Amino acid sequence: MEANRLVKPRGHQTGENVYNFMSREAELREARRAVEENNRIMAVSKWAQSSEAKVQRAKLLREAKSRAAELRDLSRELKARRTARLRDLYDRETLEVQAELHSRGLAFATHNV
Numbered sequence: 001m002e003a004n005r006l007v008k009p010r011g012h013q014t015g016e017n018v019y020n021f022m023s024r025e026a027e028l029r030e031a032r033r034a035v036e037e038n039n040r041i042m043a044v045s046k047w048a049q050s051s052e053a054k055v056q057r058a059k060l061l062r063e064a065k066s067r068a069a070e071l072r073d074l075s076r077e078l079k080a081r082r083t084a085r086l087r088d089l090y091d092r093e094t095l096e097v098q099a100e101l102h103s104r105g106l107a108f109a110t111h112n113v
Contacts, residue, residue, distance in 0.1 A: 101107065
């Protein structure tokens with residue numbers, strides 16, 4: 001930073017306004033460079049932050065889809081178990097009713113289609 005500052009000759013009064021102007025221009029140039037560097041850093045930072053947010057959203061979405069698929073599979077499995085249990089129950093009850101009717105000497109009509 002010091003390399004950009006102009007050195008005013010000692011005892012030299014002519015052109016002092018030019019030296020002041022050039023010195024101020026050098027300061028402003030350095031300030032502009034610092035602002036540009038900050039802007040570049042801020043842009044990279046925002047990009048990284050948004051990228052991280054996208055990764056997090058994608059991860060949450062994948063987890064939600066996975067949970068939904070798991071619940072769907074569990075629901076199908078539960079439905080299959082209930083259906084099997086109901087069939088077993090109906091078969092047992094049918095056999096009990098047939099046995100009871102047979103013990104009374106009655107017949108149980110079944111139609112196979």
